[in-house]
Amino acid sequence: MARTILHQELGFAPELIEHQLAHRVPDALGTAYNRTKFVKERRVMMQRWSDFLDKLKAGGDVVLLHSTKT
Secondary structure (H helix, E strand, C coil): CHHHHHHHHCCCCHHHHHHHCCCCCCCCCCCCCCCCCCHHHHHHHHHHHHHHHHHHHCCCCCCCCCCCCC
């Protein structure tokens, strides 16, 4: 869910999201994952994610779905 929202709703690049989520990025040499890549951008992204979650918790941008069953 986080990956989809970060990309589609908050506009972050998939590569940046994958690094933050610590998904292994395959490469030919199989080197260790570099957790320091995009540190500044990832901080910005995580603050926006936190703000997004706080807004949901406060009840903002909630769409109520009503059942069509009678």
